[in-house]
Amino acid sequence: MPDLTSVVEDIAADLSTRVERGQVASYIPMLAQVPIGQFGIAVTTAEGETITAGDAAVPFSIQSISKVFTLTLALGKIGDELWARVGKEPSGNAFNSIVQLEAERGIPRNPFINAGAIVVADAMLAGAQPREALGAILRFLRFVADDETITIDEAVARSEKETGFRNTALANYMRAFGVIQHNVEHALGVYFHQCAIAMTCRQLAMAGRYLAFSGRLSPSGPRVVAAERARRIAALMLTCGHYDGSGDFAFRVGLPGKSGVGGGILAIAPGKASVSVWSPGLDRHGNSVLGSLALERLAKAMRWSVFAG
Structure with missing residues (x-):
């Protein structure tokens, strides 16, 4: 299995040079002012480690x-x-x-x-x-x-x-x-x-832990919700979390996720990690262009897709 830190750093370095980033959400005036050239990623693992790269400490509107x-x-x-x-x-x-x-x-x-x-x-x-x-x-x-x-x-x-x-x-x-x-x-x-709640990638990855670990903040940590409820919410994230781009996201990334027009995406690798990415440029469905690409690469490199054989 590849080293997670190296994978995260490589993804951030590669995407920082990408020219095509989509368009910011111009229909909300405050979001239209966000500089498009930002990208952050944070991964909180079952072992309690949080790995970050890029603009992971910059607050953004989670929408x-x-x-x-x-x-x-x-x-x-x-x-x-x-x-x-x-x-x-x-x-x-x-x-x-x-x-x-x-x-x-x-x-x-x-x-x-x-x-x-x-x-x-x-x-x-x-x-x-x-x-x-x-x-x-x-x-x-x-x-x-x-x-x-x-x-x-x-x-x-x-x-x-x-x-x-x-x-x-x-x-x-x-x-x-x-x-x-x-x-x-x-x-x-x-x-x-x-x-309008503002969070960083690090904060958002931490917040998603209960969905990654069957309703707990870690595999053996405090329970937030019942395991069945966490599973059902994750199922809705997989099928509905990216609006009319949900099928494409499931096809390419294979993880439960929820996007926002602020450019953030929270994704869940069940039993393994909670992941947050952020880049304010959106595709035509309202999903982060670089964020989706980063999650696709991360899921492939770490074999985290829920459909992996």
């Missing part, structure tokens, strides 16, 4: 990667009742599409497209005010990442709210069907702010 953590919390809060309001199937459409909502009476296909994540944010409001829901999200992330410095970037949150017309339309449409059960503005407020 839709937050949906993994809010799904974890919402399932802990209301359990399998959530699945009456959001599905488990790939959408095949853009992450902010309203087409399927109209055909399927306001029930989103899965919790990782925008509509589904807004439903999850709404579930977080059961018995709680928006500030309390956001506090619970931040506390959970700080716990699983073992880092109290993780915060919400308020400038990004404002930028999202000021330009989030499509998400507002999605939320109101679902409210008309009773799928959103609380104040629409409150649900959207939680959603916009969770997407």
Whole structure:
């Protein structure tokens, strides 16, 4: 087996010279300002080591990667009742599409497209005010990442709210069907702010450990969620974690993963490692160009694909 540190360093060195990097998410003004020439990677292993390279210490907006953590919390809060309001199937459409909502009476296909994540944010409001829901999200992330410095970037949150017309339309449409059960503005407020959480690759790789190690922070460490719940979340990451590019990511990388339009990707090598990559340039599906390539190379070099023979 190749040396993991050497593999990570080689990937970072190679990708640092790559010219084609995609385009930053220009529809969110604050994200449009992020310099495209950055790349970071962090790998936290079952042995407790975290290997980093590139811009792994630079905070970035995790955006839709937050949906993994809010799904974890919402399932802990209301359990399998959530699945009456959001599905488990790939959408095949853009992450902010309203087409399927109209055909399927306001029930989103899965919790990782925008509509589904807004439903999850709404579930977080059961018995709680928006500030309390956001506090619970931040506390959970700080716990699983073992880092109290993780915060919400308020400038990004404002930028999202000021330009989030499509998400507002999605939320109101679902409210008309009773799928959103609380104040629409409150649900959207939680959603916009969770997407504006800023983390580094190192922090994000640490935060993903419970998904890599059957619900624990290490193979024999503290339990965060039941092993079955961690497995189910990872299954959704594999099938739905990259929007309408999920099939291609599974085909090329073969790991459960969740991307965000801030350019980050959290990927899980079950039993082996939690991996975070970041490069702000996106492909047409909204997934990091260099991040996807880095994970493809890492999974191949380390034979981490869940489909490896």
